Amino acid sequence: MSFRLHRPTPFFLRLVTILLLAVAILLPPTSGASNIPPKSPDYPQGVSSINPGSDLWREVRQRDGLIVDGISQVKGVETGVLINVRGDQWARFRINEVTKTVSYALVGVFGILVLVFVLRGKVGIKGGRSGRVVRRFTDYERIVHWTLTIVFLFLAITGLILLLGRPLLLPLFGKEVFALFASASKEGHNLFGPLFLVSLLMMLFSFTRHNIYEKGDLGWLLKLGGLIGDGHPSVGFFNMGEKFWYWIVILIGLVVSISGLILVSPNFGQGRVIMEISHLVHVIGALVLMLGSLGHMYMGTIGIEGALQGMTSGYVDTNWADAHHDRWSRECQQKGLTLSADEFARLRGETPAADAEVAAQERAK
Amino acid sequence: MARMKFYCDAERCIECNACVTACKNEHDIPWGVNRRRVVTIKDGEQGERSLSVACMHCSDAPCAAVCPVDIFYTTSDGIVLHDKDLCIGCGYCFYACPFGAPQFPEEAAFSSRGKMDKCTFCAGGPEDDNSSEEYKKYGRNRIAEGKLPLCAEMCSTHALLAGDADVLSDIYRKRVINRGASAFDWGVNFDKAKL
Amino acid sequence: MIEYLIDGPLWHLSLAVFGIGVVWKLGSIVFASRRQDLSVARAAAGPAAFKTVFSRFIPHKEISSQIVIPLVAGYMFHLGLFALLFFAVPHVSFLEQNLLGFGWTPMPHWAFIVSAQLAFLGLIILWLRRMTNPVSRLISTLDDHVVAILTFVVMLTGCFALLEGATALRLLHRFTVELWLIYFPFSALMHTFTFIPSRAFTGAWFGRRGIDA
Incomplete structure (x- = not known):
């Protein structure tokens, strides 16, 4: 089976298409096609079908989307159902629309980020680094964040192998080798799924206090964080963009987790349609998370100078704090929670500049 | 080349389940896996019909299209077979198949579903014809012996037909004519039927 | 060829290195010469040593609030791993066929899944704690990190199979297990056995002076 990708449609059109198609698949059609002939002057009460066979097979064919439940001596999930029309629709939708949309969305957003970096560059710290640092994230918060990161990246990669492996990787590696990757990915993905839910809950209980709406957040949003108007609007611990991202992670992450749990536990006898809907919800939710993560990873590493340090060491430069989170920085200064550059270096196990000088002088003697 | 298909004549099927039993016995199919099943519609009402359903060996099979590992292949006879060695047990073919033909041996949560099993039209799998590995994994290979699937051979009323599509449609056409069926009555017309 | 090597000679080599290595290293600790303890013996050292091996499973309440994360994650990981290693269906069969000749009842499938989740999450949190806590980070050596990552890789390959x-x-998993067994006696993994003489020594040392350590 060959996968010919036609000329790419604009991203937003694809997104709208996928959303509309998802709605179309999820909602059963309401029209009921009936072959009963319309009323005519000769037969004012209407003519009923005199061929019972056609009624029967119309029901079996299920063009109306309602599943006819027959009886079978073989007991199992939906063994009484003769035809499930949704199955083929779901399969074609997954192979055609979903794979293409996911591929183009990921590549597109990655491309946009490259473009943003080329045009805007790394946002430096106004006034340069001061050397003094202030405590931003506790050990537990960092552990929670990086646990979620590791689990999410593993799930994203294994999930993408399962979704896009056949068109992209199978031609490269051949069926036998790719089947190994796919089997490993499926087992890994299934096992790490609940870890994502647990990490999400850990994050929910540790980061929520920083992500409640504060006065001034709407103002930040209206100025788009400083893109509109002049200067950086006033910000607390997290700005509105970060808060948005946090709640998207939590809410869509929960949706993805729950749909994943439905998919991975067939022992509750759920029918194929529930599985198909869960699968689509899972993929669309995961796509949103992956796209957001790309942006998040960009901002946290090469997009903003001095940001990554906060999540790795737990401390950020005071000038960075003043520039990006001024209200919180002022609170920390008032409480005296800053460290000097030497103290910070000692904490990290590096020789502070002052000590290095002394050591050099001692050696010179 | 032949294009192999199943056809179940709903007028003749008496729901005896001989096809189900024959298939299960011939291929040594484990507990819980059922390659073929008989479905009865309008049970107990007028117009009750039964149909024997297994893999329909579709020309454009949804299972083959959706499989993430591409384990399905169609033989030159139009029989859709699959390679159990490559199967990862994801279950997508079961979701996609309109007839629910793919079956899985395991059903626990978080577990792999095991290797997918389905009707092979008694044509085995990618292993060597009539070898013991082929029998262990896919069951008997009757097509390689020049025989037709056992379910159709065992059908007590010749409701289930299996073979080349042209031959099958010819047989069925003759039956329809003999029954005196018409566009207004697809069933047996006992006045006109030449039985 | 590779299958023969991994199922055959490399497996035997790894078992030999593991067995001889562990005995050698443990022996070198237990039979090391110690300077004579000149303090006044106020109580018996032996019973105190025995008791301390078990009492240290629960941290002292003075520090317990500081080490909640390694405590919880540590137990999650170790208990999960123990359950997986000795009571997972494929492992019980493996031990019966390849090593011991006898088996036992493995755990049900849901218990296997729960153990696996606990083990993975525990290990990830433990290693991240090692990386984020300033003190742990400073005193951690390369060996500590290698041990965590190697154990994670063994578990991951098991999950893949x-x-x-x-x-x-399956061969990939077996191969990583063999690497793990070979690396075991030369690494921090020896804590599996050395925690016993270590705690016993501390218990004896302080118990002799009449202190409950």
Whole structure:
């Protein structure tokens, strides 16, 4: 089976298409096609079908989307159902629309980020680094964040192998080798799924206090964080963009987790349609998370100078704090929670500049 | 080349389940896996019909299209077979198949579903014809012996037909004519039927 | 060829290195010469040593609030791993066929899944704690990190081979296990056995002076 990708449609059109198609698949059609002939002057009460066979097979064919439940001596999930029309629709939708949309969305957003970096560059710290640092994230918060990161990246990669492996990787590696990757990915993905839910809950209980709406957040949003108007609007611990991202992670992450749990536990006898809907919800939710993560990873590493340090060491430069989170920085200064550059270096196990000088002088003697 | 298909004549099927039993016995199919099943519609009402359903060996099979590992292949006879060695047990073919033909041996949560099993039209799998590995994994290979699937051979009323599509449609056409069926009555017309 | 090597000579080599290495290293600790303890013996050292091996499973309440994360994650990981290693269905069969000749009842499938989740999450949190806590980070050596990552890789390859279909995945898991066994006696993994003489020594040392350590 060959996968010919036609000329790419604009991203937003694809997104709208996928959303509309998802709605179309999820909602059963309401029209009921009936072959009963319309009323005519000769037969004012209407003519009923005199061929019972056609009624029967119309029901079996299920063009109306309602599943006819027959009886079978073989007991199992939906063994009484003769035809499930949704199955083929779901399969074609997954192979055609979903794979293409996911591929183009990921590549597109990655491309946009490259473009943003080329045009805007790394946002430096106004006034340069001061050397003094202030405590931003506790050990537990960092552990929670990086646990979620590791689990999410593993799930994203294994999930993408399962979704896009056949068109992209199978031609490269051949069926036998790719089947190994796919089997490993499926087992890994299934096992790490609940870890994502647990990490999400850990994050929910540790980061929520920083992500409640504060006065001034709407103002930040209206100025788009400083893109509109002049200067950086006033910000607390997290700005509105970060808060948005946090709640998207939590809410869509929960949706993805729950749909994943439905998919991975067939022992509750759920029918194929529930599985198909869960699968689509899972993929669309995961796509949103992956796209957001790309942006998040960009901002946290090469997009903003001095940001990554906060999540790795737990401390950020005071000038960075003043520039990006001024209200919180002022609170920390008032409480005296800053460290000097030497103290910070000692904490990290590096020789502070002052000590290095002394050591050099001692050696010179 | 032949294009192999199943056809179940709903007028003749008496729901005896001989096809189900024959298939299960011939291929040594484990507990819980059922390659073929008989479905009865309008049970107990007028117009009750039964149909024997297994893999329909579709020309454009949804299972083959959706499989993430591409384990399905169609033989030159139009029989859709699959390679159990490559199967990862994801279950997508079961979701996609309109007839629910793919079956899985395991059903626990978080577990792999095991290797997918389905009707092979008694044509085995990618292993060597009539070898013991082929029998262990896919069951008997009757097509390689020049025989037709056992379910159709065992059908007590010749409701289930299996073979080349042209031959099958010819047989069925003759039956329809003999029954005196018409566009207004697809069933047996006992006045006109030449039985 | 690779299958023969991994199932055969390399397996025997790894068992030999593991067995001889552990005995050698433990022996070198237990039989090391110690300077004579000149303090006044106020109580018996022996019973105190025995008691301390078990009492240290629960941290002292003075520090317990500081080490909640390694405590919880540590137990999650170790208990999960123990359950997986000795009571998972493929492992019980393996031990019966390849090593011991006898088996025992493995745990049900849901227990296997729960153990696996606990083990993975515990290990990830433990290693991240090692990286984020300033003190842990400073005193951690390369060996500490290698041990965490190697154990994670062993567990991950085991997870990959769960379908028990593809030989290559099972061989990969087996191979990482053999690497782990060979690395074991020369690494921090020896804490599996050395925690006993370590706690016993501390218990004896302080118990002799009449202190409950």
